Amino acid sequence: MGRDRLRVVCYSLVMGVALLGIWQASVAGNAPGQGLPGPAAVARAAGEMLANPFYNNGPNDKGIGLQLLASLGRLAVGYAVASLVAIALGVVLGLSPALYRAVNPYIQILKPISPLAWMPLFLYTIRDSGWAAVLVIFMSSLWPTLANTAFGVVNIKRDYLHVAAILQLSWWRRLMQVILPAAAPAIVAGLRISIGSAWVAIVAAEMLIGGTGIGYFVWNEWNNLALTSVIFAIIAIGLIGVLLDAGLGRLSRRLAWSE
Amino acid sequence: MRFLDIDHVSKDFAGVSVFSDVAFSIAEGEFVTMIGHSGCGKSTLLNIIAGLEQPSAGGVVLSGREITGPGMDRMVVFQNFSLMPWMTVFDNIRLAVRAAHPDWSRRRVAEWVQRYVDMVGLTGAEAKRPAALSGGMRQRVGLASCSTSRSPRSTRSPAASSRTSSSACGRPAVTPCSWSRTMWTKRSCCQTGSRS
Numbered sequence: 001m002g003r004d005r006l007r008v009v010c011y012s013l014v015m016g017v018a019l020l021g022i023w024q025a026s027v028a029g030n031a032p033g034q035g036l037p038g039p040a041a042v043a044r045a046a047g048e049m050l051a052n053p054f055y056n057n058g059p060n061d062k063g064i065g066l067q068l069l070a071s072l073g074r075l076a077v078g079y080a081v082a083s084l085v086a087i088a089l090g091v092v093l094g095l096s097p098a099l100y101r102a103v104n105p106y107i108q109i110l111k112p113i114s115p116l117a118w119m120p121l122f123l124y125t126i127r128d129s130g131w132a133a134v135l136v137i138f139m140s141s142l143w144p145t146l147a148n149t150a151f152g153v154v155n156i157k158r159d160y161l162h163v164a165a166i167l168q169l170s171w172w173r174r175l176m177q178v179i180l181p182a183a184a185p186a187i188v189a190g191l192r193i194s195i196g197s198a199w200v201a202i203v204a205a206e207m208l209i210g211g212t213g214i215g216y217f218v219w220n221e222w223n224n225l226a227l228t229s230v231i232f233a234i235i236a237i238g239l240i241g242v243l244l245d246a247g248l249g250r251l252s253r254r255l256a257w258s259e
Numbered sequence: 260m261r262f263l264d265i266d267h268v269s270k271d272f273a274g275v276s277v278f279s280d281v282a283f284s285i286a287e288g289e290f291v292t293m294i295g296h297s298g299c300g301k302s303t304l305l306n307i308i309a310g311l312e313q314p315s316a317g318g319v320v321l322s323g324r325e326i327t328g329p330g331m332d333r334m335v336v337f338q339n340f341s342l343m344p345w346m347t348v349f350d351n352i353r354l355a356v357r358a359a360h361p362d363w364s365r366r367r368v369a370e371w372v373q374r375y376v377d378m379v380g381l382t383g384a385e386a387k388r389p390a391a392l393s394g395g396m397r398q399r400v401g402l403a404s405c406s407t408s409r410s411p412r413s414t415r416s417p418a419a420s421s422r423t424s425s426s427a428c429g430r431p432a433v434t435p436c437s438w439s440r441t442m443w444t445k446r447s448c449c450q451t452g453s454r455s
Binding site for chain 1: 337
C-alpha cells in the first residue's frame with residue numbers, strides 16, 4: 001500500500017515536471033512580452049497577485065482574492081437555494097410515481113438547456129446582472145440534484161418504508177430518519193455533480209455580466225492582454241473546483257451506509 | 260378464543276390470483292409457522308395481516324377489530340431484520356421505542372433503549388451499525404425493536420422476555436429457517452420462511 005502510493009506520487013510528479021518543462025521549452029524562443037507566457041512568467045505573476053489578493057482600486061482593478069470571493073458568494077447563494085428546491089422536489093417526485101412520470105418530460109426538456117441560455121430572460125425580468133448570475137447558478141445546479149434525489153427516493157427498499165409505516169412515524173420523522181438518510185448517497189452524488197456544473201457556469205456567466213467575479217477577471221485580463229493573469233486565474237479556478245468537490249466527497253463518505 | 264382471524268382472504272395482482280379464500284385463526288400466545296414453496300403468497304398474506312397490503316377479498320380481524328392499515332400492534336421483522344442500516348443499534352431501537360411511547364421524555368426513552376439492548380445481550384455494541392454486526396446479532400436488534408411495542412409490564416422482567424425471544428421466536432439455532440419474515444402481534448408470533 002505504502003509503496004504503491006509512493007509510485008503513484010512519483011508518476012504524478014514526473015508528469016507534472018515534464019508538462020511544465022515542455023511548456024517552458026516551447027515558449028523559450030519568444031521575445032519578452034511576445035507569444036504565450038511560460039510557467040516561470042506565470043509563477044512570477046502569481047507571486048505578485050498572491051502577495052496582495054484583496055486590494056481594491058475601483059471597479060476594474062481588484063485583487064484575485066476579492067474576485068474569487070465574489071464568485072464563491074454567488075455560487076453559495078444560487079447553489080444552496082437550488083439544492084433545497086431540488087431535494088424537496090426530488091423527494092416529492094420520488095414518493096409519487098404518477099407525478100414523477102407526469103413531470104419527467106418537462107425535466108428532460110429543461111435539463112439539456114445551457115444555464116446561460118436563460119441569461120437574457122433573467123436580465124430582462126429582474127434587471128440586475130448580479131442576481132441574474134445567481135439565477136444561472138441556480139439553473140445549472142438544479143437538475144443533477146433533482147434527478148438524483150428522485151432516483152434515490154424511488155429506489156428506497158420497500159422494507160424501510162414498511163418499517164416506517166408499521167412504526168406509524170409522523171411524516172416529518174419518516175422524512176428525516178428514513179427517506180432522506182436512505183437516499184442520502186444518491187442525493188450527495190447529485191450535489192457533487194451540481195457543484196461542478198455550477199462552478200463551470202459561473203465563469204461564463206460572469207464574463208457576460210461583468211463587474212466582479214473570477215470570470216469577469218479572466219475576461220478583463222484578456223482585454224489587458226495580461227495572459228499571465230489569465231493562466232493563473234485558470235489554475236485558481238481548477239484548484240477551487242477540486243476543493244469544492246473534495247468537500248462534498250467528505251460529506252458523501254459521512255453519509256454513506258451499507259447493508 | 261380467536262385472537263387473529265384470517266377471514267376468507269383472497270389476493271390477486273393485476274388479475275392473477277395469488278391465493279384465494281384463505282381462512283384460519285390464531286389464538287393468543289400461539290406460535291404459527293407458514294411453510295410453502297416460493298411465490299405461493301406467504302409474504303403477501305403476512306403483508307396483508309401487517310396492513311401493508313389490502314386483500315382483494317375477505318378481511319383480517321385482530322381482537323375483534325378489522326385491520327385497515329399498519330400499526331405497532333403487529334410488528335414485522337423483515338428480511339433486513341427491520342433495521343435501518345444508516346442508524347446505530349441504539350438509534351434503531353430508539354426509533355421503535357419513541358414510536359411506541361411518543362409521550363415519553365428523551366431520558367426515559369434512552370433508559371428503556373438501554374434496557375432492550377441489555378436484554379438481547381448487545382451491551383457494548385450500541386454505537387455499531389447493523390453492517391458491523393453478525394446476522395444473529397442483527398436479528399436480536401430486530402427482535403428488541405419489535406418487543407418495544409409490548410406493554411412495559413411484560414418486558415419489565417428481562418429474563419422472561421429473553422426466554423420468549425430465544426425459545427418461542429428463536430435464534431437460527433432453534434429454528435432452522437432463513438428468517439425471511441417474522442411477525443409479532445402482542446402475544447403471538449407468526450413466521451414465514453423457506454428452509455435453508
